[in-house]
Amino acid sequence: MDRTDTEKRRRALLAQTRSLYSEKSFSPAVHPRYRNAYNSLYGDGEDRESSGLFGLRVILCCLLFIGFVMMDNYDITVADVSSSQITEAVEEGVDVRTVWQEIQSLTGQEEAP
Incomplete structure (x- = not known):
């Protein structure tokens, strides 16, 4: 025992x-x-886990940029959107209030106070 x-x-x-x-x-x-x-x-080592997500984000951004460059060089349209339309959308300022009102008018909801 x-x-x-x-x-x-x-x-x-x-x-x-x-x-x-x-x-x-x-x-x-x-x-x-x-x-x-x-x-x-x-730190406790929790930062090491978030670095894996950062790498994934960098890879995703690189792929999107390569896709945009290919669209621009070869005059490709994806979902009826060309590279010039993407450039114009990025250059113009977006007013969040008007976009929110457009979304509400499409869904039929009333405006928030």
């Missing part, structure tokens, strides 16, 4: 040690004593 208690205790300590030095939640190069100071200076 005494032997199983010590075995359970060793397994619990091993699991605790693995969780302390796990690479999933903390930087393995930082000693546990200094982990709070490190996290206050450099």
